Amino acid sequence: xxxxxxxxxxxxxxxxxxxxxxxxxxxxxxxxxxxxxxxxxxxxxxxxxxxxxxxxxxxxxxxxxxxxxxxxxxxxxxxxxxxxxxxxxxxxxxxxxxxxxxxxxxxxxxx
Amino acid sequence: xxxxxxxxxxxxxxxxxxxxxxxxxxxxxxxxxxxxxxxxxxxxxxxxxxxxxxxxxxxxxxxxxxxxxxxxxxxxxxxxxxxxxxxxxxxxxxxxxxxxxxxxxxxxxxxxxxxxxxxxxxxxxxxxxxxxxxxxxxxxxxxxxxxxxxxxxxxxxxxxxxxxxxxxxxxxxxxxxxxxxxxxxxxxxxxxxxxxxxxxxxxxxxxxxxxxxxxxxxxxxxxxxxxxxxxxxxxxxxxxxxxxxxxxxxxxxxxxxxxxxxxxxxxxxxxxxxxxxxxxxxxxxxxxxxxxxxxxxxxxxxxxxx
Numbered sequence: 001x002x003x004x005x006x007x008x009x010x011x012x013x014x015x016x017x018x019x020x021x022x023x024x025x026x027x028x029x030x031x032x033x034x035x036x037x038x039x040x041x042x043x044x045x046x047x048x049x050x051x052x053x054x055x056x057x058x059x060x061x062x063x064x065x066x067x068x069x070x071x072x073x074x075x076x077x078x079x080x081x082x083x084x085x086x087x088x089x090x091x092x093x094x095x096x097x098x099x100x101x102x103x104x105x106x107x108x109x110x111x
Numbered sequence: 112x113x114x115x116x117x118x119x120x121x122x123x124x125x126x127x128x129x130x131x132x133x134x135x136x137x138x139x140x141x142x143x144x145x146x147x148x149x150x151x152x153x154x155x156x157x158x159x160x161x162x163x164x165x166x167x168x169x170x171x172x173x174x175x176x177x178x179x180x181x182x183x184x185x186x187x188x189x190x191x192x193x194x195x196x197x198x199x200x201x202x203x204x205x206x207x208x209x210x211x212x213x214x215x216x217x218x219x220x221x222x223x224x225x226x227x228x229x230x231x232x233x234x235x236x237x238x239x240x241x242x243x244x245x246x247x248x249x250x251x252x253x254x255x256x257x258x259x260x261x262x263x264x265x266x267x268x269x270x271x272x273x274x275x276x277x278x279x280x281x282x283x284x285x286x287x288x289x290x291x292x293x294x295x296x297x298x299x300x301x302x303x304x305x306x307x308x309x310x311x312x313x314x315x316x317x318x319x320x321x322x323x324x325x326x327x328x329x330x331x332x333x334x335x336x337x338x339x340x341x342x343x344x345x346x347x348x349x350x351x352x353x354x355x356x357x358x359x360x361x362x363x364x365x366x367x368x369x370x371x372x373x374x375x376x377x378x379x380x381x382x383x384x385x386x387x388x389x390x391x392x393x394x395x396x397x398x399x400x401x402x403x404x405x406x407x408x409x410x411x412x413x414x415x416x417x
Contacts, residue, residue: 028143046141
């Protein structure tokens with residue numbers, strides 16, 4: 001469990017940018033989407049999500065604005081910036097290279 | 112249950128130490144999240160009380176959440192760090208290059224300082240403003256001291272008009288700054304211990320204005336160096352995220368400049384040194400205590416019913 005937490009911690013920016021890069025989302029929606037898409041593997045605590053979102057916003061990778069839901073309630077939607085999209089593309093490419101290399105090594109050799 | 116959520120959000124708000132507008136935005140965002148989570152849990156069959164408790168447990172400690180969000184917001188850019196160091200560098204250069212004797216240079220420096228402080232104050236009070244703010248209040252205080260030398264019959268002007276006005280200005284600026292974050296007040300007051308220490312040393316135990324110009328001339332490079340130390344402190348302060356590290360940097364900077372004054376001036380006895388250390392600690396503690404008092408009087412959002 002602790003290992004998984006460390007893995008998530010190290011990749012939190014990539015995870016958030018990937019989701020927000022698809023469509024503008026608000027905090028609770030991100031949490032649910034992450035849980036759903038990873039089939040429960042990624043469970044963020046709210047106390048982890050918001051500091052991470054604010055950090056990404058501070059460095060200009062995402063921008064946020066208040067928008068109304070169909071119910072009339074307001075939610076703070078975050079969307080990816082150009083700078084964020086460039087970083088996400090770089091992270092995706094790094095991840096693909098890493099996963100390919102890792103798979104070559106970690107998979108058992110064919111009998 | 113609204114009161115439980117309100118108390119939790121108040122607790123986060125108390126520990127955010129950010130601009131009021133930012134704090135409001137953050138609290139509102141967290142509140143909408145809690146609303147959604149509690150609603151979902153109630154749909155799943157939990158009572159309002161159980162849902163609220165479970166939701167706040169998921170959020171974790173209010174202090175921790177506040178600290179992490181503060182750290183996400185608090186770090187300034189290198190550009191801001193450079194701007195924050197500029198007033199210290201400016202005064203450091205004036206002494207190091209012996210320009211302090213030219214009234215023109217000092218007047219230019221003070222105009223730049225006051226101009227930058229007014230600009231920053233009117234443009235969202237960014238973190239780089241506070242060192243400028245500290246220096247811009249010095250002429251206000253010095254002018255008050257100089258009024259002692261006004262011709263007879265004019266002192267009433269100082270007592271009736273200038274002193275209350277100056278006190279009001281200094282207190283208003285200090286309170287506004289403390290409301291934002293008491294650490295920023297400490298950053299603004301950073302040059303005060305060094306200045307007092309240099310005055311005490313130069314005054315040779317006599318009155319402040321009896322300072323020997325020769326002594327200032329002899330120690331000018333050291334005075335310049337002590338301002339440079341403050342410039343490095345301002346850079347470190349802006350770039351650091353953690354509050355405890357910022358406090359440590361401010362304290363270390365106060366101590367370093369006092370050691371410099373003792374070494375270069377050579378006239379600070381142990382008691383004066385101790386007194387100046389107390390001033391350094393006081394400049395850190397007094398804004399913190401005022402902040403605590405302000406926060407305890409702040410109207411609470413937790414006014415809803417359980």
